Amino acid sequence: GEDVEQSLFLSVREGDSSVINCTYTDSSSTYLYWYKQEPGAGLQLLTYIFSNMDMKQDQRLTVLLNKKDKHLSLRIADTQTGDSAIYFCAGRYNTDKLIFGTGTRLQVFP
Amino acid sequence: DSGVTQTPKHLITATGQRVTLRCSPRSGDLSVYWYQQSLDQGLQFLIQYYNGEERAKGNILERFSAQQFPDLHSELNLSSLELGDSALYFCASSVGLGAQYEQYFGPGTRLTVT
Numbered sequence: 001g002e003d004v005e006q007s008l009f010l011s012v013r014e015g016d017s018s019v020i021n022c023t024y025t026d027s028s029s030t031y032l033y034w035y036k037q038e039p040g041a042g043l044q045l046l047t048y049i050f051s052n053m054d055m056k057q058d059q060r061l062t063v064l065l066n067k068k069d070k071h072l073s074l075r076i077a078d079t080q081t082g083d084s085a086i087y088f089c090a091g092r093y094n095t096d097k098l099i100f101g102t103g104t105r106l107q108v109f110p
Numbered sequence: 111d112s113g114v115t116q117t118p119k120h121l122i123t124a125t126g127q128r129v130t131l132r133c134s135p136r137s138g139d140l141s142v143y144w145y146q147q148s149l150d151q152g153l154q155f156l157i158q159y160y161n162g163e164e165r166a167k168g169n170i171l172e173r174f175s176a177q178q179f180p181d182l183h184s185e186l187n188l189s190s191l192e193l194g195d196s197a198l199y200f201c202a203s204s205v206g207l208g209a210q211y212e213q214y215f216g217p218g219t220r221l222t223v224t
Contacts, residue, residue, distance in 0.1 A: 031209045042112065042200060043215040088153060092209040097143065097166055098202075100153035 004089060004101035011107045018079045020104045022072040022089035027051075029091030032065060033098070034074045037086045046074070046087075076106075084108045113137065114216035116201050122222045128189040131219045135182055135203030141165070142184040143204075143213060144176055148197035159184055160207055191223045 003025040012018045024032075033048040049056045049063045049072075056063045062075040072089050089101040113136035123129055135142050144156040146169075155168035159178035170176075173191075178184045188195060198220050202213040 035215075042114075042217040043202075044112075045212060045214075048212075096141070096158060096204075096207060096209065097155040097168055098145075098213060099155070100145075102152050 004091060004099055006087075006089060006101040006104045008102065009105050009107070011109065012079050014079060014081055014108055014110050016079055018076040018083070018106055018108075020074045020076075020087050020089075020106065022074075022101050024070050024072065024089075024091055024099075024101075026091065026093065026099075027067060027070055029093055029099075031092045032063075032072050033090045033092065034061075034063065035088045035090060035100075037088065037103070039085075043088070079106075079108050081108045081110065112214040112216060114201060114203050114214050116199075116216040116219050118219060119217065120220045120222075122224060123191060124224055125191055125193060127191050127223075128187065129191065129221065131186040131188070131199050131201075131221070133184045133186070133201030133203075133216060135184070135201075136205075136214055139203035139205050139214070140182065141204045141207060141211075142178055142182070143202040144170075144184070144186050145200040145202065146197045147200060147218070148194075150194070151197075153200075156186070165207070188221070193223050196221055196223045 034046045035043045060077045086103045090098045115134045141160045147153045156170040158166040176186045198218045201216045204211040
């Protein structure tokens with residue numbers, strides 16, 4: 001079945017890079033996503049990667065996909081306090097539904 | 111602003127009651143998804159509609175039901191509410207079927223059952 005795991009918490013200093021990790025069990029997902037959820041807000045799509053890609057860069061965001069290890073990561077360069085939020089990885093499977101990870105709370109301190 | 115609207119923003123009700131959550135998709139989007147976010151279960155898919163018809167079902171309880179109307183708005187009905195139903199309920203919409211179409215999320219309805 002589909003199962004997506006993330007570490008629960010990450011704390012970084014402003015200006016440093018953040019790396020949020022995600023592991024999944026079902027490799028049939030065609031797309032893998034990263035969403036951001038700020039307090040009291042909905043889910044904002046940050047970026048996505050096709051399953052046939054290894055890496056995707058989008059401004060301060062870099063997504064790495066290791067299909068062999070079923071591991072996905074999101075790197076945020078020059079992390080800012082405005083990046084403090086909960087980050088979810090998600091896979092999209094044959095029925096269109098999104099399977100979300102457990103979420104990683106990123107806290108950025110000055 | 112994603113273009114997806116959900117009402118109400120907050121809802122407080124008692125156990126045993128029934129509530130209806132409403133979602134208006136982005137203009138032109140035919141597919142609507144409902145997700146539940148709770149402390150116990152995390153974010154999980156409930157149900158999907160496409161152009162008025164049920165398309166996929168996830169971990170949706172029998173006490174819950176949904177529908178999509180001809181104008182494409184959707185309602186999620188929750189009945190015989192229990193404390194454990196307290197959660198944030200998200201609606202998302204996409205223009206078509208298939209993973210190539212992004213899902214846009216609404217701001218959510220926070221349901222508190224007391």
